[in-house]
Amino acid sequence: MVKTGISLDSVKNNNKSQILKILQKNGAMSRKDIANQIGLTPAAVTMLCNDMMEAHMILEKGEMKEQKRAGRKKVLVDINYDFKYIVSVNIEAVDTSITVTNIRGNVLVETKVHTRTDIEPQLFLEELAKEIKLQLWEKELKLSDILGIGICVPGIVDRNNGISIHAYGIWNNQVKIREILEKQIQCPVILENNVKAFAEAEMLYGVGKYGNNIVFIKWGPGVGSAIVVDNKLYEGNQHNAAEIGHYIIEPDGLKCRCGRQGCLETRVSMFALCDRIKEIYSKENTPVLYEETAGDKNLITRELLTSWVENEGNGYITRMDKTISEILVGAIERMARVAVNVLTILAPDCTIVFGSMFENTSIYKLFIQYCTKYDENYTDKLISRSHLSDKMAYIGGTALIASTYFFESKNL
Numbered sequence: 145m146v147k148t149g150i151s152l153d154s155v156k157n158n159n160k161s162q163i164l165k166i167l168q169k170n171g172a173m174s175r176k177d178i179a180n181q182i183g184l185t186p187a188a189v190t191m192l193c194n195d196m197m198e199a200h201m202i203l204e205k206g207e208m209k210e211q212k213r214a215g216r217k218k219v220l221v222d223i224n225y226d227f228k229y230i231v232s233v234n235i236e237a238v239d240t241s242i243t244v245t246n247i248r249g250n251v252l253v254e255t256k257v258h259t260r261t262d263i264e265p266q267l268f269l270e271e272l273a274k275e276i277k278l279q280l281w282e283k284e285l286k287l288s289d290i291l292g293i294g295i296c297v298p299g300i301v302d303r304n305n306g307i308s309i310h311a312y313g314i315w316n317n318q319v320k321i322r323e324i325l326e327k328q329i330q331c332p333v334i335l336e337n338n339v340k341a342f343a344e345a346e347m348l349y350g351v352g353k354y355g356n357n358i359v360f361i362k363w364g365p366g367v368g369s370a371i372v373v374d375n376k377l378y379e380g381n382q383h384n385a386a387e388i389g390h391y392i393i394e395p396d397g398l399k400c401r402c403g404r405q406g407c408l409e410t411r412v413s414m415f416a417l418c419d420r421i422k423e424i425y426s427k428e429n430t431p432v433l434y435e436e437t438a439g440d441k442n443l444i445t446r447e448l449l450t451s452w453v454e455n456e457g458n459g460y461i462t463r464m465d466k467t468i469s470e471i472l473v474g475a476i477e478r479m480a481r482v483a484v485n486v487l488t489i490l491a492p493d494c495t496i497v498f499g500s501m502f503e504n505t506s507i508y509k510l511f512i513q514y515c516t517k518y519d520e521n522y523t524d525k526l527i528s529r530s531h532l533s534d535k536m537a538y539i540g541g542t543a544l545i546a547s548t549y550f551f552e553s554k555n556l
């Protein structure tokens with residue numbers, strides 16, 4: 145007998161994974177339609193569904209009248225999205241958000257803690273673990289109700305080993321996040337770069353279904369991107385792929401937090417924009433802003449920055465001063481130029497942009513105008529905004545755990 149190395153169980157789990165994925169994509173379906181779509185016999189699908197119903201992973205969901213033969217009804221099955229819950233943690237420079245969601249990303253608990261950089265990373269992560277346990281306890285959730293903890297950090301991440309290599313603006317050294325947290329909470333932990341995790345969420349819940357090759361660009365406090373090739377995240381050497389925030393735009397430019405000089409981030413990140421506005425801030429240079437902030441420079445925050453931007457119709461992009469408009473328009477043009485260059489090299493099926501800067505419609509529109517100016521093919525059809533933006537604080541972490549521990553066959 146030839147030993148194939150493929151066990152019957154793994155074939156079965158592969159088929160289960162396919163059923164779950166097709167239900168996630170299409171919503172509730174009859175067993176017969178599932179069978180047709182994945183090319184298994186209805187009997188096989190019924191057997192697999194029974195298994196998964198017993199495990200509470202899927203459930204029956206009412207009946208649907210068949211259109212052709214009135215009277216005959218078919219029962220639909222759907223994913224039990226409350227099968228288990230997911231803890232999603234998003235570590236950012238100022239705050240860390242902790243969210244508990246179901247498998248679809250519906251929120252049960254949402255809270256924030258301050259990202260403490262004044263103490264050792266290990267101590268901060270232990271505090272974080274305490275807070276997670278407290279939140280679960282308050283919702284009366286046991287560890288057995290939790291599928292896993294998905295953690296997102298900025299910068300370079302070694303996902304396989306759960307190590308943050310360089311979380312720009314938070315830690316300058318490697319931090320073994322998974323090891324530290326798994327000691328505190330006996331639950332699987334997956335660590336990923338925040339933009340890559342968001343890309344994974346798009347592929348699972350969002351518009352990622354519209355193509356196999358996608359470029360994601362985030363513009364917010366920092367600038368980041370992720371590249372999906374043939375439905376897989378492209379890692380690059382040393383997990384260094386797609387760092388467009390560190391694309392050099394100026395020789396001998398400003399010092400960047402990555403250690404280089406003249407990176408895109410040093411000119412267009414929200415932090416950089418605030419710094420540049422503060423530099424020119426005065427009664428003479430920025431009279432409108434000066435009056436609005438009563439002469440207090442500290443009121444120029446990145447939270448407020450996008451609130452000033454709206455299409456004024458007078459050639460300015462902000463209701464603030466012309467000088468500020470010039471800084472913002474300059475940054476949007478820079479961002480568009482880099483994006484166009486990236487798309488020129490990669491030629492993806494589509495590009496998805498997100499982050500607080502792109503959430504502002506005037507900024508997004510002007511960005512597209514510049515992209516189209518550089519290449520008429522780069523319109524809002526090719527470069528679209530993410531529909532998951534309002535879930536940015538947690539959907540990445542949720543997707544990391546849901547795809548690995550629910551939809552992937554090896555863990556079924």
Ligand SMILES: [Zn+2]
Nearest residue numbers: 390400402407
């Ligand atoms: Zn840099």
